[in-house]
Amino acid sequence: xxxxxxxxxxxxxxxxxxxxxxxxxxxxxxxxxxxxxxxxxxxxxxxxxxxxxxxxxxxxxxxxxxxxxxxxxxxxxxxxxxxxxxxxxxxxxxxxxxxxxxxxxxxxxxxxxxxxxxxxxxxxxxxxxxxxxxxxxxxxxxxxxxxxxxxxxxxxxxxxxxxxxxxxxxxxxxxxxxxxxxxxxxxxxxxxxxxxxxxxxxxxxxxxxxxxxxxxxxxxxxxxxxxxxxxxxxxxxxxxxxxxxxxxxxxxxxxxxxxxxxxxxxxxxxxxxxxxxxxxxxxxxxxxxxxxxxxxxxxxxxxxxxxxxxxxxxxxxxxxxxxxxxxxxxxxxxxxxxxxxxxxxxxxxxxxxxxxxxxxxxxxx
Amino acid sequence: xxxxxxxxxxxxxxxxxxxxxxxxxxxxxxxxxxxxxxxxxxxxxxxxxxxxxxxxxxxxxxxxxxxxxxxxxxxxxxxxxxxxxxxxxxxxxxxxxxxxxxxxxxxxxxxxxxxxxxxxxxxxxxxxxxxxxxxxxxxxxxxxxxxxxxxxxxxxxxxxxxxxxxxxxxxxxxxxxxxxxxxxxxxxxxxxxxxxxxxxxxxxxxxxxxxxxx
Numbered sequence: 006x007x008x009x010x011x012x013x014x015x016x017x018x019x020x021x022x023x024x025x026x027x028x029x030x031x032x033x034x035x036x037x038x039x040x041x042x043x044x045x046x047x048x049x050x051x052x053x054x055x056x057x058x059x060x061x062x063x064x065x066x067x068x069x070x071x072x073x074x075x076x077x078x079x080x081x082x083x084x085x086x087x088x089x090x091x092x093x094x095x096x097x098x099x100x101x102x103x104x105x106x107x108x109x110x111x112x113x114x115x116x117x118x119x120x121x122x123x124x125x126x127x128x129x130x131x132x133x134x135x136x137x138x139x140x141x142x143x144x145x146x147x148x149x150x151x152x153x154x155x156x157x158x159x160x161x162x163x164x165x166x167x168x169x170x171x172x173x174x175x176x177x178x179x180x181x182x183x184x185x186x187x188x189x190x191x192x193x194x195x196x197x198x199x200x201x202x203x204x205x206x207x208x209x210x211x212x213x214x215x216x217x218x219x220x221x222x223x224x225x226x227x228x229x230x231x232x233x234x235x236x237x238x239x240x241x242x243x244x245x246x247x248x249x250x251x252x253x254x255x256x257x258x259x260x261x262x263x264x265x266x267x268x269x270x271x272x273x274x275x276x277x278x279x280x281x282x283x284x285x286x287x288x289x290x291x292x293x294x295x296x297x298x299x300x301x302x303x304x305x306x307x308x309x310x311x312x313x314x315x316x317x318x319x320x321x322x323x324x325x326x327x328x329x330x331x332x333x334x335x336x337x338x339x340x341x342x343x344x345x346x347x348x349x350x351x352x353x354x355x356x357x358x359x360x361x362x363x364x365x366x367x368x369x370x
Numbered sequence: 371x372x373x374x375x376x377x378x379x380x381x382x383x384x385x386x387x388x389x390x391x392x393x394x395x396x397x398x399x400x401x402x403x404x405x406x407x408x409x410x411x412x413x414x415x416x417x418x419x420x421x422x423x424x425x426x427x428x429x430x431x432x433x434x435x436x437x438x439x440x441x442x443x444x445x446x447x448x449x450x451x452x453x454x455x456x457x458x459x460x461x462x463x464x465x466x467x468x469x470x471x472x473x474x475x476x477x478x479x480x481x482x483x484x485x486x487x488x489x490x491x492x493x494x495x496x497x498x499x500x501x502x503x504x505x506x507x508x509x510x511x512x513x514x515x516x517x518x519x520x521x522x523x524x525x526x527x528x529x530x531x532x533x534x535x536x537x538x539x540x541x542x543x544x545x546x547x548x549x550x551x552x553x554x555x556x557x558x559x560x561x562x563x564x565x566x567x568x569x570x571x572x573x574x575x576x577x578x579x580x581x582x583x584x
Contacts, residue, residue: 051488054488056484056487056488077490077492078490079490080487080488080489080490081489081490083488085485085488085489087481087484087485087488088481089479089481090481090485091479091481091482091484091485092482092485093482093486093500093504094482094504094579095500095503095504095506095577095579095580096579104489105489105490108489108490108491108495137578137579137582139579139582140582150485153489163488
């Protein structure tokens with residue numbers, strides 16, 4: 006647990022970077038500090054491992070005031086990931102990952118073993134072990150940065166915009182893998198970003214900071230979206246709050262129901278019979294995986310060219326956002342629900358999703 | 371070209387070549403050590419940086435012959451003592467190298483610095499394990515210039531009686547006999563080329579990563 010108690014950072018020239026910050030980063034959770042540049046988020050992060058000194062107030066790690074600890078020992082016990090990875094250009098990947106074990110004086114064989122294991126864990130081929138950082142892509146370097154922070158298995162990680170310098174596609178996959186990794190590891194993580202979408206996606210708790218170094222709101226992402234504390238937070242979160250809020254409501258309660266389907270290769274008669282009065286019929290393959298929509302228009306022409314794209318499907322384990330997205334993209338306004346193996350379960354229309362939302366909202370409110 | 375003179379004087383030529391190498395290499399090594407210490411201080415204490423730069427430029431403008439001649443007066447040595455040449459060339463080498471050392475030590479990117487600090491490097495260990503290796507390509511660039519410069523400047527020492535192959539030049543001029551002069555010239559050039567090639571190989575071996583960066 007990392008606790009800030011009215012922490013202030015004032016520089017010699019009078020600039021106040023952080024002003025009376027109090028918050029708790031709970032064990033095993035991702036606490037995100039988010040805000041525009043100049044809000045003191047990076048300064049707050051660096052005060053935790055004492056690479057910047059606190060002016061007043063206290064920061065404690067697991068109940069111990071960090072001011073009373075040895076800074077070097079403290080740092081070796083807290084993993085650190087930085088934007089652009091900050092890898093040592095003169096060391097191979099495996100040696101970069103083994104940095105903290107090396108500082109702690111582990112024997113070489115053990116350090117190397119741990120480093121290679123971590124490479125696999127963060128999705129890097131061990132064939133890259135003897136390469137140098139300059140030979141890796143930005144995304145790969147960032148994975149090495151994460152592996153390096155984990156090498157001595159510290160209970161806590163500090164991450165300073167670790168995914169900001171890579172392109173959006175790579176960023177998204179790094180974020181997804183990071184969440185998967187965190188599910189296995191359960192580290193106590195403080196994560197700094199200027200990207201509110203990243204904060205909402207990754208954070209268990211999100212601290213929105215504003216220029217001047219004050220805390221505007223500290224809440225779980227869903228609450229941030231539904232009840233922004235003030236205009237600054239609402240403005241910072243931006244548009245589509247309602248739609249994005251759907252990401253935090255599970256799809257499992259939706260009234261999914263049957264609808265007409267035909268198997269691939271069905272005859273025109275089968276199609277006419279199955280469709281009844283509907284405009285479209287859902288086509289399934291022999292394993293009952295949905296393939297696409299077939300428009301019927303009175304007379305059934307079932308040539309494959311006429312099949313309309315399926316769009317996105319969702320599973321009950323996903324969120325209302327995925328379900329609504331599926332409904333909006335579908336020619337019939339119905340989202341297709343599948344089970345974990347991708348087999349057809351049923352459909353739900355956007356009208357039904359909206360009704361469900363209203364009921365769920367009444368129950369919650 | 372008098373081949374007979376060459377074959378009958380190989381022993382003497384070899385001796386002068388050995389002296390030349392010694393007189394050129396010792397100042398390079400000593401100058402590097404001085405430059406590393408002074409350069410590290412100049413980077414650690416930024417206030418020292420401007421005076422170090424000014425002083426090193428000033429030293430480098432002093433003509434080598436003048437420095438050779440005033441050396442005995444400065445450090446009270448015998449006029450023919452090789453230490454005069456060695457110390458003078460050490461000053462030149464250090465002056466030339468200290469700029470490269472300081473620029474090299476400052477070449478570590480802010481991200482690398484911040485991550486080294488945050489992972490628990492102490493300042494001395496960071497200097498030794500991170501900043502110094504990253505400075506190596508620039509240090510080697512300086513070493514190559516300083517080595518070739520030294521090999522040519524050693525010859526000037528012949529005018530005060532300590533000059534390695536330079537003594538072949540003075541002999542040649544005094545006797546109007548050009549074979550020793552040519553031999554000295556060819557050996558100096560070959561020595562410079564060889565030393566430079568060895569430095570290139572050494573650098574490739576020590577900094578295999580450097581060719582990959584940018």
